[in-house]
Amino acid sequence: MNHHSEPQSQTQATKPGNDDAVDSKHQVENSSKEEMSRKPIIDIDWNHAARGGQVGGGGGESAYEPANPPVASGPAPKPSSKIDSVKVVLGKWGKKAADTSKKTQTLAGNFWQHLKTSPSFADAAVGRIAQGTKVLAEGGYENIFKQNFELLADEKLLKTYACYLSTSSGPIMGVLYLSTAKLAFCSDNPLSYKVGEQTEYSYYKVSIPRHQLKSVNPSTSTTNPSEKFIQLISVDNHEFWFLAFVHYESAVKSLQAALLHHPPM
Numbered sequence: 001m002n003h004h005s006e007p008q009s010q011t012q013a014t015k016p017g018n019d020d021a022v023d024s025k026h027q028v029e030n031s032s033k034e035e036m037s038r039k040p041i042i043d044i045d046w047n048h049a050a051r052g053g054q055v056g057g058g059g060g061e062s063a064y065e066p067a068n069p070p071v072a073s074g075p076a077p078k079p080s081s082k083i084d085s086v087k088v089v090l091g092k093w094g095k096k097a098a099d100t101s102k103k104t105q106t107l108a109g110n111f112w113q114h115l116k117t118s119p120s121f122a123d124a125a126v127g128r129i130a131q132g133t134k135v136l137a138e139g140g141y142e143n144i145f146k147q148n149f150e151l152l153a154d155e156k157l158l159k160t161y162a163c164y165l166s167t168s169s170g171p172i173m174g175v176l177y178l179s180t181a182k183l184a185f186c187s188d189n190p191l192s193y194k195v196g197e198q199t200e201y202s203y204y205k206v207s208i209p210r211h212q213l214k215s216v217n218p219s220t221s222t223t224n225p226s227e228k229f230i231q232l233i234s235v236d237n238h239e240f241w242f243l244a245f246v247h248y249e250s251a252v253k254s255l256q257a258a259l260l261h262h263p264p265m
Helices: 018-030 082-117 121-138 141-148 248-261
Strands: 041-045 157-167 170-179 182-187 191-195 198-209 213-220 228-234 239-243
Touching (some): 141 170, 157 198, 170 248, 213 248, 228 248
Antiparallel strands (some): 157 170, 182 198, 191 198
16 A cells, blocks of 8 residues: 555544635525536535534566366365364354454454544444434434435445544544545534534535546555545645545445446546
8 A cells, every 4th residue: 555645633523614604605696406417516505504513566476387287176185074174163153253353453443443543432422322323313324425415316325434634723533425426525413613603504515526536546644554444536736635534445445346336538
């Protein structure tokens, strides 16, 4: 895996400024459904909060060849006794247990990093539990996806990944959605911003049509290998950095497959 320059993780709370609010609102009000299906957007939906509360190196083939290669491979010899059978079973079980243990350790490390990325470890833990409760109450991620984004007629949700989006104000915790038509991110909770003397709230959203995705670049921090990132670049060179995935390896695999099956136009 190549090392890329990665964004610096920030620990301050994320609050969009007034200028961002005006620009983003203007974009939402003047974009049609057709444009949303063609162009990558960063959309802060000011009206959504009114619905309710917070919710390896490439190597060629080896030149080595055995002096006497086998003509054909036969079936493995049968165990000569029950003891041999037990040894075979225990050997397989031991390998599975080791693989499971490694996966469990990786998942635990990813989840720990996920919580540490938040400005408040405790708030992140409570927020992740609350998000799980919300998903159950709303009938699953697919329903939440439909509520937050404009969908095509035959669009289907494929994968969801808990992660953070890196912004100039700090990392934002949310969910990255991969569908048959787009990649989309929505913050778990509405973010606060000022309009005059009043405080308003809105979800932070990003949407990239799959055919507008140019590259998917996984990377790790050069100073802290536990910090892993995925950089997405659109055809018009917008860059989006996602980090602290709970299921990082799966996210890399799915996003790279999405790019392979929908090459940029």
